[in-house]
Amino acid sequence: MSDDFKRENNHKKSQTPDSWRRPRGKHSRVRLEVNGAPAKPKAGYRTDKEVRGKHPSGYEEVLIHNTDDLEEIDPETEAARIGSTVGGRKRAEIIEKADEEDIHILNRGEE
Numbered sequence: 001m002s003d004d005f006k007r008e009n010n011h012k013k014s015q016t017p018d019s020w021r022r023p024r025g026k027h028s029r030v031r032l033e034v035n036g037a038p039a040k041p042k043a044g045y046r047t048d049k050e051v052r053g054k055h056p057s058g059y060e061e062v063l064i065h066n067t068d069d070l071e072e073i074d075p076e077t078e079a080a081r082i083g084s085t086v087g088g089r090k091r092a093e094i095i096e097k098a099d100e101e102d103i104h105i106l107n108r109g110e111e
Contacts, residue, residue, distance in 0.1 A: 005041050055079060059104060066090065067097045079104040 006018045008030045020041065023030040029037040046052075055061050059079035064070060065086055073080055080103055082091055091109070098105050 004039060004045075006038055008038065055106060057104070057106070059106075061106060064094065067094055070094065070097055070101060070103060073103055075101065075103050079106050081106045 005020045007016060007021050008023045008025075008028060010016045010018045023040075025031060030040055033040060051058070053060075057079065060077060061081050062069075062073050062078050063083055064073075064080045065083045070080065080094075080098060082094055082105065086094070095105060095108060
């Protein structure tokens with residue numbers, strides 16, 4: 001759930017997490033959608049189908065761990081994200097091969 005939708009009355013007790021839960025109370029201002037009450041999730045907040053689940057750059061993310069994984073990527077629609085467990089030497093090899101094949105890497109790191 002988005003950051004826009006917080007659990008009702010989560011500010012009253014520090015133990016209550018802010019993750020969204022459907023309000024079920026008889027007089028709940030959020031459930032009744034009273035003016036001034038926090039927003040409640042609805043279908044109208046949904047993202048367009050074309051961009052839903054994609055990276056802000058417009059590419060679909062593909063997680064890779066070695067250079068062989070790069071062969072399965074379509075450079076027009078997909079971008080690579082190097083796994084967090086990949087070390088420095090292999091990361092450099094992946095970046096080098098991706099540059100040759102014009103594949104976009106989302107987490108290039110410092111160069």
